[in-house]
Structures are given as structure tokens and as C-alpha cells.
Amino acid sequence: MxxxxxxxxxxxxxxxxxxxxxxxxxxxxxxxxxxxxxxxxxxxxxxxxxxxxxxxxxxxxxxxxxxxxxxxxxxxxxxxxxxxxxxxxxxxxxxxxxxxxxxxxxxxxxxxxxxxxxxxxxxxxxxxxxxxxxxxxxxxxxxxxxxxxxxxxxxxxxxxxxxxxxxxxxxxxxxxLAKPDDTTAIDRQIEQAIRFMSLHYTQQVSIDQLSRTLGYHRTHLSRMFKRTTGLSPKQYLMTIRLERAQTLLASTAMPIDQVASAVGFNDPLYFSKKFKSATGFAPSDYRKTALSVKHEE
CATH class of the missing domain: 2.60.120.280 (Regulatory protein AraC)
Incomplete structure (x- = not known):
């Protein structure tokens, strides 16, 4: 030493x-x-x-x-x-x-x-x-x-x-400290919003609350968020939840209603509807397909 x-x-x-x-x-x-x-x-x-x-x-x-x-x-x-x-x-x-x-x-x-x-x-x-x-x-x-x-x-x-x-x-x-320009400051706030949603997607995330936490009006945050990511905060949060659901369905034997709850959905039927709309598969069918691909590998 x-x-x-x-x-x-x-x-x-x-x-x-x-x-x-x-x-x-x-x-x-x-x-x-x-x-x-x-x-x-x-x-x-x-x-x-x-x-x-x-x-x-x-x-x-x-x-x-x-x-x-x-x-x-x-x-x-x-x-x-x-x-x-x-x-x-x-x-x-x-x-x-x-x-x-x-x-x-x-x-x-x-x-x-x-x-x-x-x-x-x-x-x-x-x-x-x-x-x-x-x-x-x-x-x-x-x-x-x-x-x-x-x-x-x-x-x-x-x-x-x-x-x-x-x-x-x-x-x-x-x-x-180095003073970031307006674009950098906005980018940092968007990164913070994404990080918040990625960590709290299992909870009932309020976009209004998120906006207040970051110091922006909801409308302004949504506009800046969509300009940066191509999605609204609500759409981005839904994407995170459905991606996590795909991982759980493919890697665990959790019942569908537990998967829904684990990724932030209170209603399993609503979860199934959103999942099928995004992936083209019902959750149970997605699991079967994922498992069959694993067996083939």
C-alpha cells in the first residue's frame, strides 16, 4: 500500500x-x-x-x-x-x-x-x-x-x-462548474426521467409527479421527451414494462397475473391486451414460443 x-x-x-x-x-x-x-x-x-x-x-x-x-x-x-x-x-x-x-x-x-x-x-x-x-x-x-x-x-x-x-x-x-447549454440540460433531465421510469416501472408512476420532480410542466416535459426519444413518457413507460414482461415470460414460470403485477399492471386483462398489441402474441403464447426456441437452441 x-x-x-x-x-x-x-x-x-x-x-x-x-x-x-x-x-x-x-x-x-x-x-x-x-x-x-x-x-x-x-x-x-x-x-x-x-x-x-x-x-x-x-x-x-x-x-x-x-x-x-x-x-x-x-x-x-x-x-x-x-x-x-x-x-x-x-x-x-x-x-x-x-x-x-x-x-x-x-x-x-x-x-x-x-x-x-x-x-x-x-x-x-x-x-x-x-x-x-x-x-x-x-x-x-x-x-x-x-x-x-x-x-x-x-x-x-x-x-x-x-x-x-x-x-x-x-x-x-x-x-x-461547467455550465451546460440548454440542450445539454434538457438531455440530462430526459436521462433522469428515463432512469426514474426504469427503476420504478413496477410502481404506479405518475407522469405529473415525475414532471414536478424534474421541475417541468407536464406538457413541456412530454414535448421534450418525445423530441428526444420519439415517444411520450407514458408510451416509454409502457415499452419498459412490456419489455420486462417479455423477459419474465421467457425466463420464469410465474403465472401471467403475477408477471402483470411484477411489471406494474394492476389488471391482468389490460396487461394481456397491451402485450398482444405490442408483440402480436398473447402472453401465454409468447411464453410457449420463447420456450420452444430455447429448446431448439
Whole structure:
């Protein structure tokens, strides 16, 4: 497991470190987290890490340098070191910073950081709420306590890390994030509507409720939805239900009325009518045909 490089305790007035006893190979895993008050002009680097390392300044000042840019940081600011980037950072001569840090790895790392507006070209988050940040870092470090259970430490610390990244996203604000144009915004809302229907098709989905949830009038959502998919929301939901019904009929021995209920139909007769209209087969005939094809294979 990667470890923080060098013994820097003698260069700090205060320092503590918590290490994940068993980091997983999951999409996001904390390696270690700590807190320290380095001496004036204490410097790290130039160096390169093979993990993400985030520092959040609680008090004092310092400078983070990467890609030829120097970023002055003070209380409420966080600077993010990306894997493979040559960096250095130094505490202020008169007001050396007091900071907390967390290191993590995983294939989801870069995308999660990008989602909250952090990239190698934009590695600073400003304006974080220090009481909230302190609580999140403290909880993350507590989850790595040696007295805890190793697998749970890995799971819990990753959860606290996600909350920490979420707080960075709120601090960055909409103005720091890429602003999608109207078309992209609409596309995202349509994707969200499709995802909602795909997850809730077994329930009595109300298009009115869906429209309110997405912040659109039903008429506007229906018009945008049909322009994107070629179907109205109601038609798309029906398509999802009937496709799921085909899967159940072909792969299970569930009675027809249970299949109907499982895909969101309260009335088995109405389900049969809609199914035959869409596929050309009654549900029972569709099952027989599907089974015969399987036997032939």
C-alpha cells in the first residue's frame, strides 16, 4: 500500500496520521488521513505521488505549486494533488498553515473530482465551511481507528470521503462548474426521467409527479421527451414494462397475473391486451414460443 513519504513529524508542532489497515481494490479507497501544523517555511517537494492527496487548510497560510502555477491558500481552501503531477507546497513564514489531509485511490477518483469541479488545471476548492470540513475529516479518521474492524474501516472511510467530496462540490458552486447549454440540460433531465421510469416501472408512476420532480410542466416535459426519444413518457413507460414482461415470460414460470403485477399492471386483462398489441402474441403464447426456441437452441 502506498505510504506518506518521509518522516516529517520533527518538522511539525503537531501531527497525527490514520492509515487504512486494509484498502480494497474498489472504485474508491482511502489510503490514509491526517492533521498537522508544520513549522514556518516547511516544504514538501518537488515530488510526484501515485495517489490523490487532498489538503484542507484550517488556519494559517501557504502556497501550493503545480503545472507552473502558484496557488496561495488560506483557511477554508483545499488543494488537490493528482497522481503523476510534479508538485510542491510550502508553509508561510509568518503564519504557517494548519491543515488536514486525505489520500485515496481508485478508478472513480478522477471522475468524482471532476464532478465537483476539481481537475489538474483547477486544483483548488475555496470557501469550504470549516466546521463541516472538520467534522467530515474527524469522522473519516475515526473510521480508520486501529480498534475498528478493517473491512468496515475501508467501507466507512470511503463513505466519509464521498461526503467530503460532496462538500467540495457545494463550495465550488454552480459558477465554478461547467455550465451546460440548454440542450445539454434538457438531455440530462430526459436521462433522469428515463432512469426514474426504469427503476420504478413496477410502481404506479405518475407522469405529473415525475414532471414536478424534474421541475417541468407536464406538457413541456412530454414535448421534450418525445423530441428526444420519439415517444411520450407514458408510451416509454409502457415499452419498459412490456419489455420486462417479455423477459419474465421467457425466463420464469410465474403465472401471467403475477408477471402483470411484477411489471406494474394492476389488471391482468389490460396487461394481456397491451402485450398482444405490442408483440402480436398473447402472453401465454409468447411464453410457449420463447420456450420452444430455447429448446431448439
Amino acid at each position: 502506498p505510504q506518506p513519504s518521509g518522516d516529517t513529524r520533527h518538522e511539525h508542532d503537531f501531527m497525527k496520521l490514520a492509515i487504512n489497515p486494509s484498502p480494497s481494490g474498489s472504485e474508491l479507497a482511502v489510503l490514509f488521513s491526517g492533521e498537522g501544523r508544520p513549522h514556518p517555511l516547511h516544504t514538501i517537494g518537488p515530488a510526484i505521488h501515485d495517489y490523490v492527496l487532498v489538503h484542507t487548510v484550517l488556519a494559517g497560510r501557504g502556497v501550493y505549486e503545480v503545472r507552473g502555477h502558484a496557488y496561495p491558500c488560506r483557511a477554508g481552501d483545499s488543494f488537490i494533488i493528482f497522481p503523476g503531477e510534479l508538485f510542491s507546497y510550502q508553509a508561510d513564514e509568518h503564519e504557517p498553515w494548519h491543515y488536514v489531509w486525505v489520500s485515496f485511490v481508485g478508478p472513480a477518483s478522477r471522475q468524482l473530482l471532476a464532478n465537483v469541479g476539481v481537475t489538474p488545471d483547477c486544483p483548488i476548492v475555496s470557501g469550504s465551511s470549516l466546521p463541516d470540513i472538520r467534522m467530515l475529516y474527524r469522522s473519516l479518521q475515526d473510521s480508520l481507528s486501529p480498534a475498528g474492524d478493517a473491512p468496515l474501516a475501508d467501507l466507512e472511510s470511503a463513505g466519509w470521503l464521498r461526503l467530503l467530496l460532496g462538500s467540495f462540490g457545494r463550495a465550488n458552486g454552480a459558477g465554478r
